[in-house]
Amino acid sequence: MTQARLMDGTALARRIVEESAKRAADLTERTGSAPCLATVLVGEDPASVTYVRMKQNRCRKAGIVSRHVELPAATTTAELVGTLRELSADPAVNGILLQHPVGDHIDERAAFEAIAPEKDVDGVTFASFATMSFGLPGFVSCTPGGILRLLDAYDVDPAGKRAVVVGRSAILGKPVGMLLLARDATVTYCHSRTQDLSAAVREADIVVAAVGRPRLIRGQDIKPGAVVIDAGYNPGNIGDVDFDSAVARASLITPVPGGVGPMTIATLLEQTVTAAARQLGV
Amino acid sequence: MTQARLMDGTALARRIVEESAKRAADLTERTGSAPCLATVLVGEDPASVTYVRMKQNRCRKAGIVSRHVELPAATTTAELVGTLRELSADPAVNGILLQHPVGDHIDERAAFEAIAPEKDVDGVTFASFATMSFGLPGFVSCTPGGILRLLDAYDVDPAGKRAVVVGRSAILGKPVGMLLLARDATVTYCHSRTQDLSAAVREADIVVAAVGRPRLIRGQDIKPGAVVIDAGYNPGNIGDVDFDSAVARASLITPVPGGVGPMTIATLLEQTVTAAARQLGV
Numbered sequence: 001m002t003q004a005r006l007m008d009g010t011a012l013a014r015r016i017v018e019e020s021a022k023r024a025a026d027l028t029e030r031t032g033s034a035p036c037l038a039t040v041l042v043g044e045d046p047a048s049v050t051y052v053r054m055k056q057n058r059c060r061k062a063g064i065v066s067r068h069v070e071l072p073a074a075t076t077t078a079e080l081v082g083t084l085r086e087l088s089a090d091p092a093v094n095g096i097l098l099q100h101p102v103g104d105h106i107d108e109r110a111a112f113e114a115i116a117p118e119k120d121v122d123g124v125t126f127a128s129f130a131t132m133s134f135g136l137p138g139f140v141s142c143t144p145g146g147i148l149r150l151l152d153a154y155d156v157d158p159a160g161k162r163a164v165v166v167g168r169s170a171i172l173g174k175p176v177g178m179l180l181l182a183r184d185a186t187v188t189y190c191h192s193r194t195q196d197l198s199a200a201v202r203e204a205d206i207v208v209a210a211v212g213r214p215r216l217i218r219g220q221d222i223k224p225g226a227v228v229i230d231a232g233y234n235p236g237n238i239g240d241v242d243f244d245s246a247v248a249r250a251s252l253i254t255p256v257p258g259g260v261g262p263m264t265i266a267t268l269l270e271q272t273v274t275a276a277a278r279q280l281g282v
Numbered sequence: 283m284t285q286a287r288l289m290d291g292t293a294l295a296r297r298i299v300e301e302s303a304k305r306a307a308d309l310t311e312r313t314g315s316a317p318c319l320a321t322v323l324v325g326e327d328p329a330s331v332t333y334v335r336m337k338q339n340r341c342r343k344a345g346i347v348s349r350h351v352e353l354p355a356a357t358t359t360a361e362l363v364g365t366l367r368e369l370s371a372d373p374a375v376n377g378i379l380l381q382h383p384v385g386d387h388i389d390e391r392a393a394f395e396a397i398a399p400e401k402d403v404d405g406v407t408f409a410s411f412a413t414m415s416f417g418l419p420g421f422v423s424c425t426p427g428g429i430l431r432l433l434d435a436y437d438v439d440p441a442g443k444r445a446v447v448v449g450r451s452a453i454l455g456k457p458v459g460m461l462l463l464a465r466d467a468t469v470t471y472c473h474s475r476t477q478d479l480s481a482a483v484r485e486a487d488i489v490v491a492a493v494g495r496p497r498l499i500r501g502q503d504i505k506p507g508a509v510v511i512d513a514g515y516n517p518g519n520i521g522d523v524d525f526d527s528a529v530a531r532a533s534l535i536t537p538v539p540g541g542v543g544p545m546t547i548a549t550l551l552e553q554t555v556t557a558a559a560r561q562l563g564v
């Protein structure tokens with residue numbers, strides 16, 4: 001039985017980060033200041049602390065300055081909005097990342113909307129969602145944008161293909177569907193209320209699993225030759241796709257880990273450099 | 283052969299307008315000022331002039347004041363943006379409608395974004411698209427919102443159903459798909475690049491045709507018992523659905539005219555009254 005080719009997100013992400021580092025160095029040389037990403041963390045959730053630290057480390061290695069803002073867990077929506085507005089107005093800050101989650105007592109949407117669209121390098125604002133949806137210039141949500149880059153790198157042109165997105169989160173499912181639609185795929189959104197998920201997935205030339213349920217998508221549901229993108233993260237490095245059965249049916253598949261995962265930070269770094277270049281007019 | 287039941291948009295729209303008129307009268311009595319819709323027209327395109335006049339007439343009959351702003355065809359983007367910002371800041375204006383199209387030399391998106399979201403009763407801003415997409419409170423695009431009202435009025439619950447939207451315009455196809463997704467339908471977007479449109483439409487429990495191609499969708503493509511919403515307008519009052527063949531397969535179908543059409547203005551008037559009530563805090 002033939003096996004799908006693996007889509008190597010680690011290697012592609014490395015290339016994107018290297019290129020971003022070159023652009024960052026060039027920009028620093030030409031303008032005298034390095035691109036700057038502000039990371040904002042509310043509270044001390046251990047996973048969030050780890051994520052933010054990882055992003056800062058990756059920034060530093062790429063020649064991007066990171067400015068870290070730590071706020072106590074008891075921060076109010078108004079205080080967080082105030083901080084994000086200050087960063088939005090600060091010419092020394094090129095990109096802003098608000099680490100999710102911010103705590104249930106905070107209106108996260110109000111916080112996101114306080115990020116200036118031109119600094120929304122994480123692609124979380126209404127404006128970024130709309131520009132993704134309408135195929136207009138703007139920043140993309142990092143994981144969805146990374147998925148499109150992976151498809152491009154493996155010469156998968158979504159135009160005219162049937163794409164099925166399983167999951168409809170604001171930061172992953174919905175935007176990746178919109179990006180695929182903007183690239184002329186025929187896009188179907190499936191989710192927890194979908195009645196016959198297997199039947200819907202079987203129609204797909206491109207499957208994007210983005211729902212956070214371990215091994216939900218099984219090989220028998222994959223159309224032979226389909227491209228399978230597993231954007232699910234579940235405890236124990238288990239994806240939303242049952243890899244062992246899917247790899248026997250797909251033509252291309254992302255492993256977990258090493259597929260979609262590395263693309264998220266790479267996209268964040270790339271967009272931060274792009275934001276700096278645009279703001280500095282170079 | 284059984285025939286589909288007709289979805290009477292004319293009657294439903296009349297009820298919505300009557301109810302909006304009552305709310306407008308109540309609001310006028312309580313606050314001393316009637317709800318006000320500002321209509322902005324750029325140039326003298328005859329169809330646009332007719333549309334705007336129709337909207338103004340319908341406003342007047344519903345007890346909504348309309349303030350009309352006519353700008354010359356040579357208006358620049360900056361001038362139009364300035365006008366829309368003034369109206370957005372004017373406490374006497376509750377809703378703003380910018381009549382489409384505005385002319386090729388104008389950045390229509392920049393103009394739309396100059397409309398304050400809380401006055402975007404036509405549902406054209408990025409913010410309105412995002413709130414529709416994320417199931418958040420806000421104003422809906424009028425035709426998509428009207429379609430959802432029609433479904434509700436005929437007890438069609440989208441949850442768990444397969445909905446196929448043919449068309450992906452910013453003002454109709456994309457938002458109606460997002461509204462259906464927010465109501466838990468499994469949503470497929472088809473468009474000009476879709477390879478086998480007939481096969482995709484045959485999967486649909488709910489078909490929304492919104493593409494502007496006369497009689498594109500034929501009865502043979504309709505799943506027996508499906509609900510067919512024809513949001514297409516083509517010269518000669520011809521819809522995107524071939525009514526005569528579709529009516530024999532569908533369970534419910536919107537006629538053209540008298541289906542989706544009347545719902546658009548009804549939604550505009552209803553949202554204008556809602557905007558006024560919110561702004562006045564009553």
